[in-house]
Amino acid sequence: MTKTNNDQGPITTSLDKGVLRISIQRPEKLNALTLAMYDALTAAFEEAERDDYIRVILLHGTDNCFTSGNDLRDFATQPPQGENSPVFRFLKAVSQAKKPLIAMVSGPAVGIGTTLLLHCDLVYTDETARFQLPFVNLGLCPEAASSYLLPKLVGHLHASELLLLGETINAEKAAELGLVNRVFPHVDLLKQVLAKAEQLAAQPPGSVRLTKSLLKEGQARQVAEVMSREGELFLQQLAKPEAQEAISAFIQGRKADFSQFS
Ligand code: COA
Numbered sequence: 001m002t003k004t005n006n007d008q009g010p011i012t013t014s015l016d017k018g019v020l021r022i023s024i025q026r027p028e029k030l031n032a033l034t035l036a037m038y039d040a041l042t043a044a045f046e047e048a049e050r051d052d053y054i055r056v057i058l059l060h061g062t063d064n065c066f067t068s069g070n071d072l073r074d075f076a077t078q079p080p081q082g083e084n085s086p087v088f089r090f091l092k093a094v095s096q097a098k099k100p101l102i103a104m105v106s107g108p109a110v111g112i113g114t115t116l117l118l119h120c121d122l123v124y125t126d127e128t129a130r131f132q133l134p135f136v137n138l139g140l141c142p143e144a145a146s147s148y149l150l151p152k153l154v155g156h157l158h159a160s161e162l163l164l165l166g167e168t169i170n171a172e173k174a175a176e177l178g179l180v181n182r183v184f185p186h187v188d189l190l191k192q193v194l195a196k197a198e199q200l201a202a203q204p205p206g207s208v209r210l211t212k213s214l215l216k217e218g219q220a221r222q223v224a225e226v227m228s229r230e231g232e233l234f235l236q237q238l239a240k241p242e243a244q245e246a247i248s249a250f251i252q253g254r255k256a257d258f259s260q261f262s
Contacts, residue, residue: 013044013047019057021060023060027065042089045094057097079235105123111143121212122196126188129180133162135166139245143234
C-alpha cells in the first residue's frame with residue numbers, strides 16, 4: 001500500500017511497505033520549523049502510533065537540508081509559552097515514540113535538527129551533513145534533554161565543546177562521536193536508507209517495539225524530567241536580553257554583540 005498526503009503544507013507524509021516517511025519541505029528557509037510545522041509533525045507521529053500498518057517512521061528534510069531548527073522569527077514574534085507549546089509537544093512525541101524512528105540527514109541539522117537525533121533509533125547521513133547546537137550562541141540553553149543525553153553519548157568534553165562553543169561539525173566527526181550510524185554517499189543516501197527502513201519494517205514488529213522500549217526504559221524518567229526542566233529554563237532565557245540580542249542580530253543580518261552583558 002502506498003499513501004501520500006500533501007495536505008499539511010511543508011510537512012508531507014507518505015506510506016509504503018510499512019514505512020511512514022515524514023518529510024520537512026520548506027527549502028526557502030532551510031526547513032526552519034514553525035509552530036504549524038511542529039503541529040503537523042506531532043500529528044504525523046500520533047498517526048504512526050495509531051496505524052497498525054506503520055512499522056517504521058522515517059524523518060527527513062529536502063535534498064540539501066534536514067532543518068535549520070526552530071524558525072528564529074517565530075522565536076521573536078510568537079515564542080513558546082509552556083509545556084503545551086507545539087515544539088514541546090513535538091519533542092514529547094519524538095522521545096516517546098513506540099515505533100522505531102530513523103532520521104536521514106543531508107545538509108544543515110541545526111538546534112532541534114540535531115537534538116531530535118538523540119531520540120532516534122537509527123541515524124543515517126551523507127557527506128553534505130552539518131550538525132550544530134547553537135543554543136548558547138543564541139543566549140539560550142540546551143533542549144530535548146540534550147544536556148543529559150549528549151554527554152552520555154559523546155562524553156562531557158565533546159558535549160561541552162558542541163554546546164558551549166556551538167561550532168558546526170561535519171558528518172565524519174558526527175560518525176566518530178557516535179551521533180550517526182553511517183555516512184553514505186549523497187547520491188546513494190535515499191536508496192540505502194529506504195533499504196534499511198524496509199529491512200526493519202520486515203522484522204517481527206512486536207519484538208522490534210519491545211526491544212526499542214527496553215533500550216530506552218532505563219533512562220525514560222530522567223529524559224522526561226530533564227526535558228521538562230530544560231524547557232522551563234529555555235523559555236526564561238528566551239525572554240532575556242542576551243537571546244533578544246542574538247535573535248535580532250540574526251533577523252537583521254548582523255553579528256550579535258554580547259559585550260554589554262555581565
Ligand atoms: N529561522 C528562520 N529563518 C531561517 C532559519 C531559521 N532557523 N535558518 C535559515 N533561515 C532563512 C534565512 O533567514 C534565509 O532567509 P532569506 O533568504 O529570506 O534571507 C534562508 O533561510 C537561507 O538561510 P541563510 O542563512 O542565507 O543560509 P546559509 O547557507 O548562509 O546558512 C545556516 C545556513 C543554517 C548556517 C544559517 O541559516 C543559520 O545559522 N540559521 C539559523 C540556525 C539557528 O540558529 N537555528 C535555531 C536553533 S535553536
